[in-house]
Amino acid sequence: MTNDADGAGVSRRELLRMIGAAAGGAAAYQAMVSLGVAADSPYEGPIDLSGAPRGASVIVLGAGMAGMTAAFELRNAGYQVQVLEYNGRAGGRNWSLRGGDRYTELGGFTQECQFDKDLYINPGPWRIPYHHRGMMSYAKRFGVPLEAFVQVNYNAYLHSSRAFGGKPQRFRTIKADYQGHMSELLSKATHQSALDGAVTKEDQEKLLESLRAWGALDSDYRYVASTATSNRRGFEKQPGGGLSARPIPSEPIALPELLDSKLWQGIPNGDDYDMQTALFQPVGGMGRIGEAFGRELGPLIRYHAKVVDIHQDEKGVTVRYEDMAAAPGTVLTARAGWCVCTIPLSVLAQIPLNVGAPLANAIRAVPYASAIKVGLQFKRRFWEEDEHIYGGITYTDLPITNIGYPNTGYHSGGKGVLLGGYIWGLNAMEFTAMTPAERVQKALEYGAQIHPQYPAEFDNGIAVAWHRVPFTMGCMGMWSDAARAKHYDDLCRIDQRIVLAGEHASFLGGWQEGAVTSALDAIGRLHERIVAAGVPA
Amino acid sequence: MSGLPRRGLLACLVLLVGGAAANIGYADDASFTSKGGIGDMTGEQIYTHICQGCHMPGGQGAEGAGKYPKLAGDPALVSWEYAAITVLNGKDNMPAFGLPDDQLALLRTAHLSDAQIAEVVNYVRRSFGNHFKGSVTAAEVAKLPHP
Numbered sequence: 290m291t292n293d294a295d296g297a298g299v300s301r302r303e304l305l306r307m308i309g310a311a312a313g314g315a316a317a318y319q320a321m322v323s324l325g326v327a328a329d330s331p332y333e334g335p336i337d338l339s340g341a342p343r344g345a346s347v348i349v350l351g352a353g354m355a356g357m358t359a360a361f362e363l364r365n366a367g368y369q370v371q372v373l374e375y376n377g378r379a380g381g382r383n384w385s386l387r388g389g390d391r392y393t394e395l396g397g398f399t400q401e402c403q404f405d406k407d408l409y410i411n412p413g414p415w416r417i418p419y420h421h422r423g424m425m426s427y428a429k430r431f432g433v434p435l436e437a438f439v440q441v442n443y444n445a446y447l448h449s450s451r452a453f454g455g456k457p458q459r460f461r462t463i464k465a466d467y468q469g470h471m472s473e474l475l476s477k478a479t480h481q482s483a484l485d486g487a488v489t490k491e492d493q494e495k496l497l498e499s500l501r502a503w504g505a506l507d508s509d510y511r512y513v514a515s516t517a518t519s520n521r522r523g524f525e526k527q528p529g530g531g532l533s534a535r536p537i538p539s540e541p542i543a544l545p546e547l548l549d550s551k552l553w554q555g556i557p558n559g560d561d562y563d564m565q566t567a568l569f570q571p572v573g574g575m576g577r578i579g580e581a582f583g584r585e586l587g588p589l590i591r592y593h594a595k596v597v598d599i600h601q602d603e604k605g606v607t608v609r610y611e612d613m614a615a616a617p618g619t620v621l622t623a624r625a626g627w628c629v630c631t632i633p634l635s636v637l638a639q640i641p642l643n644v645g646a647p648l649a650n651a652i653r654a655v656p657y658a659s660a661i662k663v664g665l666q667f668k669r670r671f672w673e674e675d676e677h678i679y680g681g682i683t684y685t686d687l688p689i690t691n692i693g694y695p696n697t698g699y700h701s702g703g704k705g706v707l708l709g710g711y712i713w714g715l716n717a718m719e720f721t722a723m724t725p726a727e728r729v730q731k732a733l734e735y736g737a738q739i740h741p742q743y744p745a746e747f748d749n750g751i752a753v754a755w756h757r758v759p760f761t762m763g764c765m766g767m768w769s770d771a772a773r774a775k776h777y778d779d780l781c782r783i784d785q786r787i788v789l790a791g792e793h794a795s796f797l798g799g800w801q802e803g804a805v806t807s808a809l810d811a812i813g814r815l816h817e818r819i820v821a822a823g824v825p826a
Numbered sequence: 827m828s829g830l831p832r833r834g835l836l837a838c839l840v841l842l843v844g845g846a847a848a849n850i851g852y853a854d855d856a857s858f859t860s861k862g863g864i865g866d867m868t869g870e871q872i873y874t875h876i877c878q879g880c881h882m883p884g885g886q887g888a889e890g891a892g893k894y895p896k897l898a899g900d901p902a903l904v905s906w907e908y909a910a911i912t913v914l915n916g917k918d919n920m921p922a923f924g925l926p927d928d929q930l931a932l933l934r935t936a937h938l939s940d941a942q943i944a945e946v947v948n949y950v951r952r953s954f955g956n957h958f959k960g961s962v963t964a965a966e967v968a969k970l971p972h973p
Contacts, residue, residue: 375891395880395888595891635919636892657919658934659879688858715936719858721879731857756880759890763919767933 331806332422338366338816345369345819348608348623350599351631352590353381355790355804357582358427359629359812360589366816371623372586373594373610375760379586380579382413382761383801386664386751387574394757400725403666403749407698408706410664411575412753413764414801415693415708416440419567423805424578428571431581438568439696441559442681448739449686452550457683457739462542463552465505465521469512470544472504480510514538555684563800570696578801591623596632598641601786627815631791631808633657635762644784651776655793657756657763659717663689663732665709665750671742672707673699687735688716704748709736721754728752766793781811788815869949872942877950880920885954898954906962907970909947913938915973924972940967 345368349360352374364370378384386392388404404410416438417424428435443464446457478484479493479500488496501510505517512518519525519538528536547553559565571577583590593614600607606628609620630637635657642649672678672694680696693708709732712720720728729750737743755764768777781794790804790811797803857875867875874883880894881887887896903909914924921935923943930937938946941964951958 395890395894396882396886632891633919638918639892653918655919656916656921656933656935659921660934713934714930715876716858717934718876718879718936722875722877723857727857754879757888762880762890762892762894767921767935769929769933 332426332802332809335426336362336809336813338362338812340820341367341816342819342823343367345627346371346605346625347627347629347815348373348606348625349629349631350596350608351381351633351791352376352379352579352583352586352592353631353791353804354383354424354579354582354801355792355794355808356381356629356631357579357586358423358805358808359631359790360586361582362809363629363812363816364586364589369625370589371625372590373596373608373623374590374592375595375613377592377614378579379583379590380576383575383579384413385409385411385574385576386753392751392753393759394725394754395759395762396757398725398757400751402664402751404664404706404751405666405704407573408666408695408704409574409576410662410706410708410751411570412662412755412758414575414799415570417569417571417801418563418565419569420562421800421802421805423809424801425569427582427805428569428578431578431585433577433581434572435569436572436697437680438570439680439694440564440566440568440682442678442694444676445678445681445694446683446685446692446739447552447555448683449550449552450738451686452546452552455738457685458542458550458552459523460555462522462539463547463550464556465518466512466541466547467553467556469504469506469518469521469541470547472500472506473510473512474544476500476504476506476510512541514540551686558682558684572697594621596640599628599630599787600641600643601628601784606786626786627819628787629808629811629815630787630789631804633761633763633791634766634793636760637789642787644787647776647779648782648784648787648789651780652789654772654776654780655766655768657761658713658765658767658799659721660755660764661710661712661717661720661728661752662708663710663720663728663750663752664706665729665732665736665743666704666706666748667742667746668704668748669746670695670701670705671746672740673705675742676740683739685735685739687738688712688720689732689735690716692736692739707736709733709750710752717754718756720752721756725752725754728754765799766791768798781807783811783814783818788812867942867945869942869945869947870953872938872946873949873953876923876936877946885950885956897950898956900956903951903956903958906947906951906958906960906966909950910943910962910967911970913943913947914967914970922973926973940964943967 347363347368347370349356349370349372352372356372360370360372386402387409388402388406390402393399443461445460447460447463448457476497479497504512505521506512507515515538518541523539524536525539526537528534593612594610595613597609597611597620605624605626608623611617611620634652634655638653678694679699680694683692689710691711695705729752733743733747780789788811790808792798792803795803795807881897885897888894916922923936923938925935925937927937944962944964944967948961
């Protein structure tokens with residue numbers, strides 16, 4: 290037994306080694322968590338579903354992330370699995386629109402995506418935080434290469450149509466100036482003994498030292514134009530080499546103007562746990578993960594299958610569906626012992642289903658959010674060539690809310706595709722109420738206030754409004770606190786032979802990781818019940 | 827996950843009158859509104875800016891994996907109470923439009939006043955070939971249970 294350097298007994302490393310040897314990797318990992326070495330996560334590695342009864346069968350409804358996670362793991366565990374999917378492709382909301390794709394929304398508007406080869410937008414999810422370990426794990430297992438998703442780009446913009454004459458500001462300058470001014474103010478308060486009750490005399494010295502470092506303050510604790518502050522916010526004239534290279538520091542924005550602009554609201558955009566570096570995107574579009582899952586499952590997925598009703602009895606579950614491609618109007622039947630249903634609640638609420646009142650009520654308790662994405666192809670990558678923005682996101686108070694720059698293909702010649710709008714709430718509803726062509730036109734008009742190159746460089750565009758998406762009829766389930774308290778557990782519980790899964794059955798609403806971890810949780814419980822029942826159906 | 831708040835149409839107009847620099851385009855754009863601006867909208871404008879996203883132009887509804895109800899000829903609209911309660915509280919995947927302001931951000935929806943709900947209910951009951959009798963006032967909507 291090794292002693293710690295400080296003599297506290299068994300060292301942490303040694304303790305972990307012993308736990309690992311005695312109880313296996315999972316126990317060691319949990320011990321690491323409790324010792325504060327690793328962060329906890331709902332994903333606990335590949336699921337163990339050993340002991341599936343021979344011949345036991347499961348029907349999975351929906352080939353999105355939740356459904357395909359369930360189908361993949363259940364099949365690997367020896368279950369007989371079949372999947373019914375409404376679309377003609379795998380992935381669900383895991384979806385990339387590429388040149389040549391054709392998309393028809395509810396109401397009948399059809400758009401042809403005219404992007405150049407290798408250019409795309411992700412109408413749904415577009416980023417995978419590094420700690421979404423379920424998604425990360427499947428991407429790795431299926432060999433889907435990832436690349437960095439830039440959440441925070443210091444050279445992208447924060448923009449308010451009501452501040453700075455509508456001129457977009459670099460994220461870098463707003464952050465540096467806000468941080469600098471706050472540091473200066475707090476230094477003044479400290480010097481004026483305003484913090485005497487809150488901070489000891491000794492700590493006040495440390496606080497001042499930290500404020501000077503954090504805010505780039507001068508020796509008098511002022512935030513002023515200097516090399517130090519310009520190193521944060523950018524120079525009036527950037528330093529370079531040779532005779533012409535002497536830098537000129539830039540002048541900070543005055544505090545009142547900065548506060549009035551409200552651009553400080555954009556500073557924490559990369560601070561939430563979900564948005565912290567590193568984030569990833571699959572090379573070639575988010576849809577690559579859904580496509581990989583689809584290849585893995587192959588003929589197990591029946592496409593173009595529109596579920597008509599779901600009926601369970603003592604021995605199994607019968608699902609009636611229409612084959613929308615081959616024989617619309619003709620009802621076909623599929624049957625299995627058990628059912629994992631990942632149909633979005635927006636659709637499931639309309640499908641006859643014999644479950645108990647608690648689950649039935651839960652299914653009808655979740656409204657779906659309105660959200661919009663607009664993809665715009667331009668003749669050249671002017672955001673890189675003219676403005677030196679390589680990936681990342683500009684935030685604006687205009688109805689388009691976001692402009693997302695491609696986090697891939699930097700410096701490539703030819704055309705480029707921007708995410709020209711990503712919108713929630715009332716403005717999303719208003720965008721949804723337009724024709725697709727009008728949405729593209731509006732995204733162009735507003736984006737031109739930030740990038741004046743838009744009108745000259747625009748090539749073509751495509752717009753997806755999630756309330757008009759035929760397979761989800763809404764972007765994601767929106768739980769109120771009251772509805773979650775009343776219905777969430779009922780939504781997740783197994784009802785005889787049926788269990789639900791999807792982002793709607795998670796605390797990670799709208800995230801693919803919510804779908805994946807929800808599916809793993811659901812099939813883990815279902816597997817226990819099937820094993821306990823013992824008799825294959 | 828979105829970034830900055832949308833500015834209000836009224837606030838924008840105040841700015842323009844006050845001579846502050848602003849982009850005319852947003853203020854004059856009838857395509858978008860905000861909480862500050864909805865008050866001036868007629869029932870028809872509320873329908874064409876918000877409701878028709880799902881219920882479609884002309885109240886025709888739509889069908890994909892599920893359906894959006896067709897409001898043209900919908901016999902349920904004989905009850906204005908039914909229509910108003912549905913707008914206030916939502917139904918299944920339809921968002922509620924009567925939520926208090928402090929819940930709008932969490933649920934990512936919008937707020938319509940009782941007067942606006944009365945307006946849009948009256949519009950829907952008298953449009954798309956519908957000829958339901960009677961109309962509803964803001965005071966009557968106010969008496970219904972709100973979320």
